Each structure stands twice: as C-alpha cells, then as structure tokens.
Amino acid sequence: MKPNLLLLDADVIIHLHECDLWKGVVSQYSVYVGAIVIEEVQYFWDNGGNKICINLRDAVEKNKIIEVASTAEEMAALSKRLKDVEYSELDPGELECATIIAEEKIADLRFCVKDGMAIKALTYLGFREQILSIETMLKQKGLISKDTEVPVGFSEERFNRFTLEATLDSI
Amino acid sequence: MFYVVGGGKEMPKLFNVMLGNKLKAVRDKLGMTLEEVAQKMGFNSYQTLSSIEEGRRMVKAVELAKLSKIYFRDMKYFLNEEIEQDQDQPVLWRAYSGDAKVKQREGTFIKFCEHYSDLEFKLAIDSKPKINFLTWQVGDFNYDSIAGLANNLRNELQLGARPACSLAKVLEEKCNIKILFLDLENYGSAASTVGKFGAAILINSSEPSWRRNYDLAHELFHIITWNTFPYDTIHSFAEEKPLVEKWADAFASYLLLPGEEISREFNKNVEDNKISLLDLIGIAREFEVSLDALLWSLVNLRFFSRQIVRKILNDPEVKTLDFSGQKKETTPYLSRRYFNLALKAYKKTLISKGRLCEYLNINRADLGKILKEYGYSVGEEIYETKFALA
Numbered sequence: 001m002k003p004n005l006l007l008l009d010a011d012v013i014i015h016l017h018e019c020d021l022w023k024g025v026v027s028q029y030s031v032y033v034g035a036i037v038i039e040e041v042q043y044f045w046d047n048g049g050n051k052i053c054i055n056l057r058d059a060v061e062k063n064k065i066i067e068v069a070s071t072a073e074e075m076a077a078l079s080k081r082l083k084d085v086e087y088s089e090l091d092p093g094e095l096e097c098a099t100i101i102a103e104e105k106i107a108d109l110r111f112c113v114k115d116g117m118a119i120k121a122l123t124y125l126g127f128r129e130q131i132l133s134i135e136t137m138l139k140q141k142g143l144i145s146k147d148t149e150v151p152v153g154f155s156e157e158r159f160n161r162f163t164l165e166a167t168l169d170s171i
Numbered sequence: 172m173f174y175v176v177g178g179g180k181e182m183p184k185l186f187n188v189m190l191g192n193k194l195k196a197v198r199d200k201l202g203m204t205l206e207e208v209a210q211k212m213g214f215n216s217y218q219t220l221s222s223i224e225e226g227r228r229m230v231k232a233v234e235l236a237k238l239s240k241i242y243f244r245d246m247k248y249f250l251n252e253e254i255e256q257d258q259d260q261p262v263l264w265r266a267y268s269g270d271a272k273v274k275q276r277e278g279t280f281i282k283f284c285e286h287y288s289d290l291e292f293k294l295a296i297d298s299k300p301k302i303n304f305l306t307w308q309v310g311d312f313n314y315d316s317i318a319g320l321a322n323n324l325r326n327e328l329q330l331g332a333r334p335a336c337s338l339a340k341v342l343e344e345k346c347n348i349k350i351l352f353l354d355l356e357n358y359g360s361a362a363s364t365v366g367k368f369g370a371a372i373l374i375n376s377s378e379p380s381w382r383r384n385y386d387l388a389h390e391l392f393h394i395i396t397w398n399t400f401p402y403d404t405i406h407s408f409a410e411e412k413p414l415v416e417k418w419a420d421a422f423a424s425y426l427l428l429p430g431e432e433i434s435r436e437f438n439k440n441v442e443d444n445k446i447s448l449l450d451l452i453g454i455a456r457e458f459e460v461s462l463d464a465l466l467w468s469l470v471n472l473r474f475f476s477r478q479i480v481r482k483i484l485n486d487p488e489v490k491t492l493d494f495s496g497q498k499k500e501t502t503p504y505l506s507r508r509y510f511n512l513a514l515k516a517y518k519k520t521l522i523s524k525g526r527l528c529e530y531l532n533i534n535r536a537d538l539g540k541i542l543k544e545y546g547y548s549v550g551e552e553i554y555e556t557k558f559a560l561a
Binding site: 009041072090093115 | 184229250251
C-alpha cells in the first residue's frame with residue numbers, strides 16, 4: 001500500500017514537473033492535493049523556455065491524485081490559531097492544506113512542503129514529525145539516488161533551518 | 172462551534188452570515204450583479220451566490236479563494252471576523268468616465284495600496300507620506316502662488332533641471348508616495364488617493380511617457396492639497412473643467428518645466444528670431460513633456476503669443492509629428508521599490524512564496540522570469556544566503 005502524501009504548496013508540484021519527477025512521485029505515493037492548489041497550478045516552463053500545461057483536474061478525474069478540500073469556516077478557525085505569530089501570511093492554497101492537516105481529515109498523512117513560511121507554520125502547529133522536505137520525499141522512495149545533490153530549495157538542510165527557527169520562535 | 176437556533180428550524184451559522192454580509196457588501200461596492208459574479212464563478216444559477224450571501228449555504232475554501240480574486244480582496248479580509256466591513260475609500264479620478272469598470276480598476280488600485288502598506292508594516296517601515304500637505308485656504312490659490320509652490324517643491328525634492336526624468340522615483344523613494352502603473356484603457360487617465368495606507372497615485376500605463384509624467388505631477392497637486400479641496404468638490408461630472416483641475420495642470424506645468432532651463436534651451440535653438448517645429452519637439456522630448464505642455468509654458472514665458480500656439484496645436488500635421496517616434500514604453504506594472512519590499516518580506520519569511528506571487532500579481536510558475544526582468548538573474552533561493560561582515 002502506498003503511503004499518503006499531501007503536496008502542500010503549488011511550488012512543489014511545479015518543481016516536480018520541471019524536474020520530470022512528477023510521474024515517479026505519483027507512482028510511489030498516494031498523492032493528495034488541495035482544491036485551491038489544483039486550480040492554481042496551471043503550467044511550468046521547461047528548459048527550452050516552452051510553456052507546458054499542467055492539468056491536475058484531469059489527474060483527479062483519472063484517479064491519479066486525490067482532491068481534498070476544506071470550508072471557509074474551517075480555514076477561518078485555523079487562521080485564528082496562527083494570527084498571533086509572524087508567519088501567518090500563508091497563501092490560500094497553503095492555508096487550505098494546513099486546515100486539512102489540522103482537522104486531521106486523512107489518516108497516516110505525511111506532507112511535503114517547500115515554502116519557508118509554510119514549514120514554520122506547520123512546525124508551530126505541532127506537525128513537525130509529519131513534514132517532509134522534497135529531498136527526503138524523493139530519496140525515501142529512490143526517485144533520486146541518495147548521493148544526488150539537490151537544489152537549495154529542495155534540501156533537507158534548508159528545511160531543518162526553518163523548522164529550527166519555528167521551534168525557537170515557539171519557545 | 173456556536174450555532175444560532177430558533178423556532179425548531181436550524182438557522183444559518185453566524186460565520187456564514189458574517190461572510191455572506193461581507194461578500195454582498197463588496198459586490199455592491201464594485202457595482203457587480205449576482206448574475207455577473209455567478210457566471211465568473213461557474214455557478215449554474217445566481218441563486219447559489221444569493222444563498223451564500225444570505226448565509227444559507229456553506230462556502231468552500233476554493234470558492235472563497237475565487238471570490239476574493241473577483242472582488243480584489245485578500246482572503247483574510249473575509250476570513251477574519253475581527254476585520255470589519257470597510258468604509259468607502261475616496262479615489263479622485265482624472266477624466267472620470269463613469270463606467271462601472273472604473274470601480275474594478277479602483278479595486279485593483281486600493282488592493283495594491285493595502286499590500287504596499289502591509290509590506291511596509293511587516294518590514295517596520297513608516298508608510299506615512301513624507302511630504303507637506305498644504306494648509307492653505309482656497310483663497311490663497313492663484314497662478315502665481317501655484318508657480319511658487321511648484322518651484323519650491325522642485326528645489327526641495329531636488330528634481331534637477333529635467334524634473335520629469337526623476338519625478339516617479341523621487342516621489343516613491345523620498346516622499347513615500349505609492350505609485351501604480353495600470354492599463355486603464357479608456358476608463359480614465361490617472362487617479363489619486365490618501366488613506367490609512369498613505370498617499371497613492373494610479374497612472375495609466377498605456378499612455379506615452381510624457382503623458383504619464385504630466386499626470387503624475389498633476390496628481391501630486393491633488394495629494395498635497397488633499398485637505399484643502401474636499402474630494403467630492405472636485406469629483407464632478409461637470410462638462411466644464413473645475414478650477415482645481417486647471418490649477419493642478421498649471422502646477423504640473425510649472426513643476427516639470429523650470430522657466431530658466433526652458434528659456435536656455437529655447438534660446439539655443441533660435442535662429443533669425445525663429446525656431447523650427449523639429450527643435451520644439453526636440454525640447455519637449457528633452458524635458459519628457461508633450462509639445463502641448465511646452466508651448467503653453469513658452470506662452471507664460473512670453474516667447475509666443477496664445478494665438479500662435481493655438482495655430483500650431485490646431486495643425487493636424489503637428490499632432491502627428493508630436494506623437495510619431497513616441498514609443499509606448501512598457502512601464503513595469505509595479506515599481507522597483509514595491510517589488511524589492513515584497514521580495515525582502517519573502518526572504519525574511521514574513522510572507523509565503525504564494526503570497527509573494529499574490530503581491531506581485533503573477534502566476535507562481537512565472538516568478539523566475541519576473542525576478543530576471545527586475546535584475547535578479549539567478550534562482551530565488553540563492554537570496555537566502557547571508558554574508559558575514561568583515
């Protein structure tokens with residue numbers, strides 16, 4: 001059985017397409033994507049400067065990924081929990097996914113995040129153990145070899161820096 | 172969770188009622204109909220939206236995200252019960268067309284002002300305008316006093332001999348006046364406002380540079396006289412140009428065309444007591460103003476009579492000449508200052524990358540390209556690197 005993985009921000013999905021790793025991730029994980037992110041991710045630019053369409057709605061319809069959603073009221077409740085911390089400025093797509101996590105709508109869920117503020121917000125909310133960096137998510141399933149050097153934005157090191165900052169902030 | 176219950180029949184949830192009220196108020200303010208918005212949302216019937224506004228239907232997060240975009244609002248405005256419905260922010264339009272689409276441009280403008288001020292707040296920068304608002308009485312205004320005002324301001328702001336070339340940058344960076352360039356098509360040429368976010372000017376990006384410079388100077392007059400001339404006394408549909416508008420034009424002309432400099436350039440080009448049309452256009456380009464503005468300034472400086480200027484300007488060939496070679500520059504929609512503030516807030520993890528893209532009004536996939544356009548030519552993560560000082 002494939003592990004459940006929520007791809008929290010649009011950036012992760014765009015980068016996975018850019019690096020041609022999307023199909024691999026979908027084959028190794030049960031991929032969950034928030035409804036807002038599905039609307040938000042529309043295209044990416046390949047190395048040759050060509051605009052390539054991404055159709056996540058089609059992927060949902062073909063059961064390749066699973067759409068998850070929350071309500072405005074649930075999002076408002078989570079916003080309240082984050083309002084006193086400086087990293088409350090998540091975008092709507094991230095906020096919806098954070099709501100899904102906070103409401104514990106899916107069992108045994110891990111989530112992959114790239115955005116620094118989203119990593120901090122989820123750590124602050126107590127979900128540090130369930131978050132994966134892109135590097136870990138890819139290496140764990142052998143989608144890239146263990147000694148591959150990943151871009152800074154994907155790295156476990158950068159990810160750890162943000163979680164540490166959020167942990168220190170919450171003390 | 173708190174529910175209101177009555178008469179054995181379940182009533183709408185308080186949250187949905189609050190949200191519905193806000194959504195309706197914003198839609199009304201923008202002059203949009205239920206049908207129009209329902210169509211944009213992809214609802215089968217306007218009744219779905221009507222139910223949402225009455226608080227009888229739960230709103231999905233994805234629907235609220237879409238509505239926020241249609242209404243030019245941040246989602247947090249709708250989510251946060253503590254943010255009350257806002258008051259109308261007065262926006263003074265130049266050449267107001269009265270079209271409903273103007274309201275939507277206005278929405279974009281106000282959202283930009285709020286984002287700008289949010290960024291300043293997050294980065295602990297004072298958003299108050301650093302410019303003196305005039306305390307004159309209406310009776311103090313005449314063409315001489317306005318000329319003095321423009322001259323003093325030009326010196327104070329150190330705009331130099333070619334004021335139009337540096338005006339936008341000085342207003343933003345020195346005076347803290349927010350400037351947005353937006354394609355207004357035919358719905359108006361410029362606008363200004365002063366609110367809790369500070370002072371801001373909206374310029375039509377589709378106009379040629381000389382027109383934009385003039386509009387900027389014109390709107391600056393409205394900003395500094397914001398407390399003297401109440402917004403509703405200027406904002407009129409009257410066919411005749413209000414006196415305040417004429418004063419604002421005069422101010423723009425005095426500010427952008429310093430008498431001494433104009434006289435020097437003019438005299439350099441005079442031969443046998445005559446000057447060619449080509450040279451006049453050359454001077455206008457040098458000062459980044461229209462031929463119109465230059466000629467009227469030359470009337471004030473007594474180089475030409477009004478009659479001659481009218482004759483020149485009525486010549487259709489002159490109009491063609493003045494416009495020819497005047498390429499419409501692609502002015503960035505957002506200023507460099509705003510862009511830098513947004514990027515800085517992101518790098519300090521004060522906003523997420525998604526929010527950065529919202530602030531810059533771009534699709535996430537385009538961020539790399541936009542960074543390049545603004546001179547940041549490598550992947551954005553590199554900017555997280557910090558260097559120790561020696």
